[in-house]
Amino acid sequence: MTKYIIRRLIGIIPTLFIIVTLSFFIVRIAPGGPFDGERAMPETVKRNIEAKYHLDEPLLMQYGRYLFDVFRGDLGPSYKYKDHDVNYFIAMSLPNSIILGVVALSLALIFGISLGTLAAVRQNSWMDYGSMGLAVIGISVPLFVIGPILQYVFAMKLRWLPTSGWFAAGDSWKTIILPAIALSFSYFADVARLTRSSMLETLRSDYIRTAKAKGMRNSVIVAKHAMKGAMLPIVSYLGPAFAGIITGSIVIEQVFRIPGLGRFFVQSSFNRDYTLIVGVVIVYSVILVIMNFLVDIAYAQLDPRISYK
Incomplete structure (x- = not known):
């Protein structure tokens, strides 16, 4: 098991190297640039700006310089937001996205596992049909519909919760409830x-x-014996789900005006801000790779039949 963990940790390095490489070249192949606007910039000014950010160098030289900076933990300057670098924007916004994602995923796990277990134990009952009907709604209705509906019902009509905002920015702690519920619905x-x-x-x-033949109670069988084996697919789902729930929060962050990483990802895409786009992609990729690694380790602990050689 220890050798497997070491090999997986070493295998993360080439995976991230490929992601950084592909992201770097793809954003630069796309038409347009970070300094293109509605009005054409004077050629002399444009050349001076490109020289400042080393964009006048050959592409491979730019790639080598960026790769060296990434290995040092420097994701580079932002071409549009000149007051701060990419590291600042990620450090400022990523915690908000992670908090929202953790709360939403926790709600999804608590209610999903509870209702899924009850539906299985009470198969073909009203509880089974009701739970699966609610699940179908969660899969079918997109986030940009669920969010405004929750705002309309609980904020505008009932006035129980605020329509938007974020508690870390000085607003009420209640601001996390609606976006977390909306984001957790599909999961x-x-x-x-x-x-x-x-x-x-x-x-x-x-x-x-x-176990049933030995006379064990159904509650003991489900909680002590069946639950552990039934959790294996859920554990496998957690890795991409955690990364997906953070990346998927882009829509929710826009709807509820949350200062998360998704806002910068959307704005950097419109602005052709190369370093900010690649920096956000790297952060999302690191989260996905690490979560998949942790899921593999947890999978082996849950199922002793699995051996890693």
Whole structure:
């Protein structure tokens, strides 16, 4: 197991190297540049600005310079926001996106696992149909529809919660409730359906039949024996889900005016801000790679039949 962990950690390096390389060249191949605007900039001014940021150098030389800076932890300057560099914007906004993502994913896991388990235990009952019907709604309705509906009902009509804002910016702590619920809805649906199907399969296993034959209570069988085996697909889902719920928060951050990383990602795409685009992609990729690594380790702990050689 230790050798496997070491090999996986070493394998992260070439993965991130490929991601940085592809991101660097793809954004520069796209038409347009960071200093193109509605009005043409004087050629002399444009050459001076490009020389300042080393954009007048050959592309491979720019790539080597950027790669060296990334290895030092420097994601470079922002071409549009000249007061701060990319590291500043990521450090300022990423914690907000992570907080929102962690809260949303926690809600999705708590309610998804609970309702999925109840649906499996009470198969073909009203609880099963109701839970899966709610899951279908969560999968079908997009985030940009769920968010405004929650704002209209709970903020504008009932006036229970604020329509937008963020608690870290001085607003009420209640500002996290609506965006977290909206962001968790589709992930709750996936978790509930995965839990139900996995739990049904586990409850039909031979060792569960043996436990029932010994006279164990159903609650003990589900909580102590079936739950551990049924969680394997959920654990596999957590890696990309955690990264996806942070990247997926871009829409929710726009709807609820949350100062997260998604705002800078959208703005940098419109502005052709090369370093900010690549910096955000690198951060998202690191989160995805690390979460997949942790999921593999947790998978082996849950299922002793799995061995890594």
